[in-house]
Amino acid sequence: MSLYATANQTVGPYLHIGLTWLNRSQIAGKGVPGERVAIQGRLLDGDGEPVNDGLIEIWQANAAGRYAHPEDTQKKALDKGFRGFGRIPTDSRGAFRFSTVKPGRVPGPGGKVQAPHLVVAVFMRGLLKHLATRIYFPDDPANREDALLKLVPPERRGTLIARRRSRGTLEWNVVLQGKNETVFFDF
Amino acid sequence: MTKLAGYRRPHPGTQPDNDYPPYRSTAKRHPTQPLVIAPQTLSELTGPLFGWDDLKPGDNDLTIQHKGEPIGERIIVSGRVLDENGKAVPNTLVEIWQANAAGRYPHKTDRHNAPIDPNFSGAGRTLTDSEGRYRFISIRPGEYPWRNHYNAWRPAHIHFSLFGQAFLTRMITQMYFPGDPLLAYDPMYTSVADDNARKRLISTFDWETTVPEQALGYRFDIVLRGRDATPMERS
Numbered sequence: 444m445s446l447y448a449t450a451n452q453t454v455g456p457y458l459h460i461g462l463t464w465l466n467r468s469q470i471a472g473k474g475v476p477g478e479r480v481a482i483q484g485r486l487l488d489g490d491g492e493p494v495n496d497g498l499i500e501i502w503q504a505n506a507a508g509r510y511a512h513p514e515d516t517q518k519k520a521l522d523k524g525f526r527g528f529g530r531i532p533t534d535s536r537g538a539f540r541f542s543t544v545k546p547g548r549v550p551g552p553g554g555k556v557q558a559p560h561l562v563v564a565v566f567m568r569g570l571l572k573h574l575a576t577r578i579y580f581p582d583d584p585a586n587r588e589d590a591l592l593k594l595v596p597p598e599r600r601g602t603l604i605a606r607r608r609s610r611g612t613l614e615w616n617v618v619l620q621g622k623n624e625t626v627f628f629d630f
Numbered sequence: 631m632t633k634l635a636g637y638r639r640p641h642p643g644t645q646p647d648n649d650y651p652p653y654r655s656t657a658k659r660h661p662t663q664p665l666v667i668a669p670q671t672l673s674e675l676t677g678p679l680f681g682w683d684d685l686k687p688g689d690n691d692l693t694i695q696h697k698g699e700p701i702g703e704r705i706i707v708s709g710r711v712l713d714e715n716g717k718a719v720p721n722t723l724v725e726i727w728q729a730n731a732a733g734r735y736p737h738k739t740d741r742h743n744a745p746i747d748p749n750f751s752g753a754g755r756t757l758t759d760s761e762g763r764y765r766f767i768s769i770r771p772g773e774y775p776w777r778n779h780y781n782a783w784r785p786a787h788i789h790f791s792l793f794g795q796a797f798l799t800r801m802i803t804q805m806y807f808p809g810d811p812l813l814a815y816d817p818m819y820t821s822v823a824d825d826n827a828r829k830r831l832i833s834t835f836d837w838e839t840t841v842p843e844q845a846l847g848y849r850f851d852i853v854l855r856g857r858d859a860t861p862m863e864r865s
Contacts, residue, residue: 571653
């Protein structure tokens with residue numbers, strides 16, 4: 444038996460009604476080991492206007508580089524209470540902010556490990572199918588060898604790498620169109 | 631790591647294109663640069679999993695969330711979540727939201743001049759069972775106007791959000807009702823080019839799940855991306 448996947452449709456403007464109950468902006472609770480980091484940014488449309496009815500979801504490994512998922516069979520410890528999932532709506536300024544721990548490195552293509560990264564899904568009215576992107580960490584030497592970053596034209600790689608704002612706080616924006624258009628992936 | 635099977639790419643025409651001018655809001659909200667085609671890694675082949683601990687009893691019944699009963703025609707929406715190989719997707723989170731019977735959402739940005747129902751919030755969630763089945767009790771949502779084009783009305787619909795077992799199976803869609811004359815005018819519905827894929831967004835009336843003197847049954851099966859038969863060089 445072979446079927447085709449159901450078509451995606453936009454979340455529309457009233458997404459909050461169904462999705463807010465699972466909002467998680469603190470991905471790692473107290474006691475979860477790892478380097479603490481807050482990531483903030485804005486979601487901007489093709490006119491540079493804030494998208495105030497958007498939502499991002501985060502998926503990440505723990506600080507040791509292990510996903511809380513049965514298909515990750517690496518011999519690394521899981522952390523109690525850490526699922527690695529975030530759901531953060533944008534506010535009236537198109538801004539979002541969440542806190543977590545920096546993930547460890549996970550296996551990648553060709554038997555090489557990937558640079559630390561968060562996986563991101565972007566949802567909003569006006570988007571018929573959600574977009575997939577990634578957040579990498581600034582000044583991480585592993586970025587140079589990351590298989591996915593290397594697929595991105597060098598002049599656009601910066602859109603995937605957060606910038607340091609202050610101690611423990613990074614900035615990363617989602618720009619839908621224009622000069623600094625964020626890189627989105629097709630997996 | 632043992633090699634994991636990847637997920638198949640969408641069949642042409644079965645998924646909407648984010649650049650779809652008839653739906654006007656897409657104009658400034660779709661990427662203009664080509665997406666970067668990337669290998670599926672452990673990061674995408676895994677994803678958040680949820681359980682009954684995340685839910686409360688009654689979360690799948692939208693008619694009992696307030697003191698009184700909501701106004702409208704009671705419906706039971708049920709179906710199965712399968713993957714493209716026809717295999718059930720068990721224990722996966724299904725979230726829904728919808729307008730009330732008058733076509734109004736209790737949301738600060740909904741200014742449609744139709745009554746809010748104090749007994750209806752319009753949100754529900756559940757997990758599929760071991761055979762991929764889910765079931766919601768609700769009321770039939772109303773159609774409502776929007777400003778996309780002259781005399782634009784959204785067909786009656788229920789939003790569905792699903793996770794599946796991986797980041798790559800995450801999916802948000804809308805379920806429509808059979809025989810709705812507004813479908814032909816709706817750019818969200820028509821954004822799906824393939825005829826069959828589009829029609830699969832329409833639920834079917836289901837006599838078997840209809841409860842006598844209580845509620846009409848509608849069936850809506852959902853298919854998530856399926857895996858390749860053999861593991862590929864991915865992780």
